[in-house]
Amino acid sequence: xxxxxxxxxxxxxxxxxxxxxxxxxxxxxxxxxxxxxxxxxxxxxxxxxxxxxxxxxxxxxxxxxxxxxxxxxxxxxxxxxxxxxxxxxxxxxxxxxxxxxxxxxxxxxxxxxxxxxxxxxxxxxxxxx
Amino acid sequence: xxxxxxxxxxxxxxxxxxxxxxxxxxxxxxxxxxxxxxxxxxxxxxxxxxxxxxxxxxxxxxxxxxxxxxxxxxxxxxxxxxxxxxxxxxxxxxxxxxxxxxxxxxxxxxxxxxxxxxxxxxxxxxxxxxxxxxxxxxxxxxxxxxxxxxxxxxxxxxxxxxxxxxxxxxxxxxxxxxxxxxxxxxxxxxxxxxxxxxxxxxxxxxxxxxxxxxxxx
Numbered sequence: 001x002x003x004x005x006x007x008x009x010x011x012x013x014x015x016x017x018x019x020x021x022x023x024x025x026x027x028x029x030x031x032x033x034x035x036x037x038x039x040x041x042x043x044x045x046x047x048x049x050x051x052x053x054x055x056x057x058x059x060x061x062x063x064x065x066x067x068x069x070x071x072x073x074x075x076x077x078x079x080x081x082x083x084x085x086x087x088x089x090x091x092x093x094x095x096x097x098x099x100x101x102x103x104x105x106x107x108x109x110x111x112x113x114x115x116x117x118x119x120x121x122x123x124x125x126x127x128x129x
Numbered sequence: 130x131x132x133x134x135x136x137x138x139x140x141x142x143x144x145x146x147x148x149x150x151x152x153x154x155x156x157x158x159x160x161x162x163x164x165x166x167x168x169x170x171x172x173x174x175x176x177x178x179x180x181x182x183x184x185x186x187x188x189x190x191x192x193x194x195x196x197x198x199x200x201x202x203x204x205x206x207x208x209x210x211x212x213x214x215x216x217x218x219x220x221x222x223x224x225x226x227x228x229x230x231x232x233x234x235x236x237x238x239x240x241x242x243x244x245x246x247x248x249x250x251x252x253x254x255x256x257x258x259x260x261x262x263x264x265x266x267x268x269x270x271x272x273x274x275x276x277x278x279x280x281x282x283x284x285x286x287x288x289x290x291x292x293x294x295x296x297x298x299x300x301x302x303x304x305x306x307x308x309x310x311x312x313x314x315x316x317x318x319x320x321x322x323x324x325x326x327x328x329x330x331x332x333x334x335x336x337x338x339x340x341x342x343x344x345x346x
Contacts, residue, residue, distance in 0.1 A: 002251065005252075005256070006139070009142060017134055029138060036251045094313070096313075100284065103137060106131050107131070108130070108132075
């Protein structure tokens, strides 16, 4: 369950980047497939980690990247759903490239509250003019 | 409004790991983060290694477990510099736990520090502790597909040990397949076949000695 450690580390990192007083709507994270992050476990861990913090109610947008496989025969690097996926050239001994990234990509802040809805209001003072 | 950031999620852990790394380096110690699944023989390997190198290399051990001090007690029979770190619910050690562990160990007394991570082949790999190298431990009793199923440790390790080779006559293990998977994930990593309980650790001991020599020279 390294997802919980990652979620708590994420809360601390967001705290460093969030402008004071702003409300975070969404936290976008990108993870390489090497990391072995289970999306549903990560969502659960996120809910638990943000409970009673300034991030409570915010959404985690987690993107698990595809594998990047290198073909030793045709040298092509291609995206794949599974590790060791064969190359379209027929070669079956492909190797994974990198795939261990774990990055906070962006924060989406809530829009600031707009002007009051009742804009037809006029000051009683104006009647005296 | 979107604020683009693009920063390593474990940045704060990695910053503490760098502090640990500097402390270990300044003491002239070589540090290993040992990672393997529960029961692969990490503690048994350390016991045999400590027994074998007693009087030759000074080895300290930080040992991480969810609970109990059993591993530390086993290791303490062969080594006085051992600290047990209980992680509670944590399935891996982090840099801050190691920083606290380092406060209880006199690095000036050591040539090598082994951090025996919590038994787990996935979670510990992503957390930098301040080590020089990661060493992955597999055992043939676990099956020959474990490297392919846990590619992250294969990718990150400098050395892989395949333990329990004495059980080879009794288990079905395709060594060729295991090696081929490793080679496809990380063609630079070295693989050594060992048996901690039988004392077949000559390659591992030589490797340890070489690390210390290259650190000194």
